[in-house]
Amino acid sequence: MRRKTKKIKVGNVFIGGNAPISVQSMVKADTRNVELTVKQIKELEKEGCEIIRVAVPDMEAAKKLGKIKKRINIPLVADIHFSAQLALEAIDQGVDKLRINPGNIKKEKIKEVVLKAKKHKVPIRIGINMGSLEKDILFKYGATEKAMVVSAMRHIKILEKYNFNQIIISLKSSDIKRTINAYRLLAKRVDYPLHIGITEAGTKFRGTIISSVGLGILLEEGIGDTLRVSLSDQSKEEVKVGWEILKSLNLRKKGVSITSCPTCGRTEIDLFKLVKQVEEIAKPIKKDLHIAVMGCVVNGPGEAREADLAIVGGKKNGLIIKKGKIIKMVPEKKLLVEFKRELKKM
Numbered sequence: 001m002r003r004k005t006k007k008i009k010v011g012n013v014f015i016g017g018n019a020p021i022s023v024q025s026m027v028k029a030d031t032r033n034v035e036l037t038v039k040q041i042k043e044l045e046k047e048g049c050e051i052i053r054v055a056v057p058d059m060e061a062a063k064k065l066g067k068i069k070k071r072i073n074i075p076l077v078a079d080i081h082f083s084a085q086l087a088l089e090a091i092d093q094g095v096d097k098l099r100i101n102p103g104n105i106k107k108e109k110i111k112e113v114v115l116k117a118k119k120h121k122v123p124i125r126i127g128i129n130m131g132s133l134e135k136d137i138l139f140k141y142g143a144t145e146k147a148m149v150v151s152a153m154r155h156i157k158i159l160e161k162y163n164f165n166q167i168i169i170s171l172k173s174s175d176i177k178r179t180i181n182a183y184r185l186l187a188k189r190v191d192y193p194l195h196i197g198i199t200e201a202g203t204k205f206r207g208t209i210i211s212s213v214g215l216g217i218l219l220e221e222g223i224g225d226t227l228r229v230s231l232s233d234q235s236k237e238e239v240k241v242g243w244e245i246l247k248s249l250n251l252r253k254k255g256v257s258i259t260s261c262p263t264c265g266r267t268e269i270d271l272f273k274l275v276k277q278v279e280e281i282a283k284p285i286k287k288d289l290h291i292a293v294m295g296c297v298v299n300g301p302g303e304a305r306e307a308d309l310a311i312v313g314g315k316k317n318g319l320i321i322k323k324g325k326i327i328k329m330v331p332e333k334k335l336l337v338e339f340k341r342e343l344k345k346m
């Protein structure tokens, strides 16, 4: 059961409520370089990124946001740290969401930011990060999940004081258990949508595993309304992993899912090569399809029964199985051509 939350509009995407769990990422280029930033965002749009965030380190970057926004199709989020001026400028530039922690901004200035965000219907994500918790909270609670939740509640209260409720919250640390527990605790206390992620998860290999374990547990408990996978790699890899996590839990559908066997002593076709070729063929397909590539007739047909289209290897030949029915037996070298022909029909 998905946790019930408020539904927040971020540009042309909804977060929370009954909206699909969205996949987001962050641009790695310098925001002041509009061409490069737009190029990266366009690439991410193609990969299925649904919300994009950019860093706003100074006024020059803030003033480029409008130009970037005009050239992209997905909601643009401005990541601001301590400057009210940058937040105000980002709103003027037409961004769709701010990521800002209100407690980090001077009291007299935050009111202006919140009221302006409210007037322009710009939601705010409070992004709690274990690495940047307030000193007094760290002193009292240590680097714990409780500390993250106390910090989040402090920032939430500031926004609520100005009757602002278009709030999304994230609680990120690089420790999976602490992150999961923090989200569990906060999920019981507020009904705002949650942006989930494991921060500084590492390189593509480690980060994919850590994010899949952490986000998988949360999502299975119904926690999480939008996600970002953080990798020390290209942003498009983050988007791909995010989608695979959602697809693996049947929370979203997008294009082809490929099941393939690990191979063993029974395998009689070059399965590794074949599955890579199938993956390439399937890349541009937008339709939701389940494809299976199996190495032998022992377990192959059973698995293939669940797939829309499957290849099952035999002795230097293979079967093409469509919706559970064997439709062809072909020699190994013709397997891919025949498979492609059937895939095209679908």
Ligand code: SF4
Pocket: 261, 262, 263, 264, 265, 266, 267, 268, 294, 295, 296, 297, 298, 299, 300
């Ligand atoms: S499907 Fe066949 S070849 Fe593949 S791992 Fe299972 S038994 Fe081995």
